[in-house]
Amino acid sequence: YFLLGICFSICIFIEWLISDGSVVYAEALWDHVTMDDQELGFKAGEVIEVVDATNKEWWWGRIADSEGWFPASFVRLWVNQDEPMDEYPAKVEDGKPEDANSAHRRLATGQSKKDQMRTNVISEIMSTEKVYIKHLKDICEGYVKQCRKRTDMFSEEQLHTIFGNIEDIYKCHKKFLKGLEKKFNKDQPHLSEIGSCFLEYQTDFQIYSEYCNNHPSAYAELSKLMKINKYLYFFEACRLLQKMIDISLDGFLLTPVQKICKYPLQLAELLKYTNPEHRDYKDVEAALNAMKNVAKLINERKRRLENLDKIAHWQSSIENWEGDDVLARSSELIHSGELTKISQPQAKSKQRIFFLFDHQVVFCKKDLLRRDILYYKSRIDTDSMEVVDVEDGKEKDFNLSVKNAFKLQNKFTNEVHLFCAKKSSEKQRWLQAFEDERKRIQLDKETGFAITEVQKKQAMMNAKKSHPTGKPKGEFTDEKNITTH
Secondary structure (H helix, E strand, O other): OOEEEOOOOHHHHHHHHHHOOOOEEEEEOOOEOOOOOOEOOEOOOOEEEEEEOOOOOEEEEEEOOEEEEEEHHHEEEEOOOOOOOOOHHHHHHHOOOOOHHHHHHHHHOOOOHHHHHHHHHHHHHHHHHHHHHHHHHHHHHHHHHHHHHOOOOOOHHHHHHHHOOHHHHHHHHHHHHHHHHHHOOOOOHHHOOOHHHHHHHOOHHHHHHHHHHHHHHHHHHHHHHOOOHHHHHHHHHHHHHOOOOOOOHHHHHHHHHHHHHHHHHHHHHHHHOOOOOOOOHHHHHHHHHHHHHHHHHHHHHHHHHHHHHHHHHHHHOOEOOOOOOHHHOOOOEEEEEEEEEEEOOOOEEEEEEEEEEOOEEEEEEEOOOOOOOEEEEEEEEHHHEEEEEEOOEEEOOOOEEEOOEEEEEEOOOOOEEEEEOOOHHHHHHHHHHHHHHHHHHHHHHHHOOOOOHHHHHHHHHHHHHOOOOOOOOHHHOOHHHOOEO
């Protein structure tokens, strides 16, 4: 037996089965993670009893003792609803042949089983995209538009916090759907060539990074407002006027986060049922890799933003700080550790703790009595420097015998800094770290990654709040508290 793709026309059939006393089962295609207690969370592969399917987009289901709403597009209905639950997984794993009725339907269309499955996946991608756009439209017109009218209740800053860039996402997906529809073969869906659409929009989908990074702030702001009856009633009125299902706003706003993670899963399934000879095969394969990279990029940017607070917190623990904040130029700690720094012209050597961020190296001195306290000494701009590996022995610029050494040499002036590590392995780790730092900066340029001034200021404000006046700051100086690349 195989699974049949969910489509809207089947809702009536499901309701007929339920009203007739039958138990209707569906299998989860993807994880449904939810923060709403009215929704049913599940993992891919779990079996759900469908209790109500009167709504085309959201069904009511049950798993053991848990019940709630779940997106219809996240599941597939069992073809044979009479199949006992304890036998069903074994049937699938054993690869039993499809039932006779399914085979007759497939042969009548002249399609192979693989083509039929490709048709199902293509149809699912098309239908879920239309449902998603309707969902975005409801949020933008039902909530954002109404909130903008109430300047007495919402500031522009609040609206941006709650809804992020969801209007940009809505505009993007309207164009994306038009592209899909042009590539969709209505008469023979399995011949559709939609892979190129995902390749065309892979850069546009990076706007999800901003939305996903903002989502925790949106949830926090909504939680605060929902404690006030005026806002609670207003949001409920928005939902009713737009004729949206009974899900809270934070549940609706979670959908874009889930959607961008769903594309790689859909494309993986599409590739599975696409013959290598199919004209769409190479594009689908490339699209799958592209959307995986988009998801990876979004996760990486989220990690970088989470590190901002840690970096700001670290800086606030350093005594005698001078100059700009680290976040003015940097957003990630690449490596840290102890080195001996040798300076010209006297060739004096000093033990210092170094912190390599993107674009700069900050070095500090340990307190003689309290080793957990660090004092700011200086910093080096790495953008103007090149790293030079120094062989063990006589170093000509400093006229010294050195071991495990390397230099930072200014590309435009005579400025040069000599460093020595305690072990050869530590030196190699530093050389690799400087190489990683250059790669990180290049990647940020290519992907357009940038930290906004608002995000930097917020991180510094959070750090200041965490250090009440008179509280010892040394306990926060351990560089291990900052996640390194």
